Amino acid sequence: MRKTRVGHERLPLERANRRLVDPPRMTQRPVTAVETGILSFHAALLGQILHPTGEIVHERMASAEAAVRGGRG
Secondary structure (H helix, E strand, C coil), X not given: CCCCHHHHHHHHHHHHHHHHCCXXXXXXXXXXXXXXXXXXXXXXXXXXXXXXXXXXXXXXXXXXXXXXXXXXX
């Protein structure tokens, strides 16, 4: 069955809405990445959160840890 023009134009929006409201998929991917060793737990947890300055929280923490370790050496 062919879709109307309006039906065809709504298809991407419907797909995007499905992706936004699919919590199992959103949580399973980072868990799998941690289990397989692709990401650390902190990278999976904090890799999506932005600091008010626009930096990713995980990257800011990693740079702060590197500075502290470099200062102690």
